[in-house]
Amino acid sequence: MTEEEIISWIFLSIALASQTEPANIQEISNIADGINHAIPNHKELQTSISWLSKQLLISKFEKKYQLTDLGKLEYEKASKSTNILFGIWKNLELRIENINKNN
Structure with missing residues (x-):
């Protein structure tokens, strides 16, 4: 998987896992x-969490994570045109590609 696919996979996972609490x-x-029928390895998790934190899309509370207001907005945008999980994942991937191009 590409870097953007991995980050968007973890972002989507955090969004779904933290709907009610971190x-x-x-x-x-x-x-x-x-989502992907694969368990992310330590590097995939840590690299993605670091990137998402630097972009202010997630926040950490003790050893738990949740979306920030900005992260929730990005998730809502990705979900707006589809309710299919893989469609949301793809939309998040495209958004992350755009963020990387602009940085």
Whole structure:
């Protein structure tokens, strides 16, 4: 997978795992496995979480993560045109590609 695919996969996993309260790494990994039928490795998780934090899309509370207001807005935009999980994932991937191009 590309860097953008991985980051968007983890972003989507955090969005879904933290809908009601911040989610820990195990909860995020479980959702990621459900989405992609693969468990993200440590590097994929840490690289993605670091990138998402630097972009102010997620925040950390102790050892748990959730979307920031900006992250929620990006998730809502990605979900607006589709309710299909893979469509949302693709929309997030495209958004992350745009952010990377502009940085």
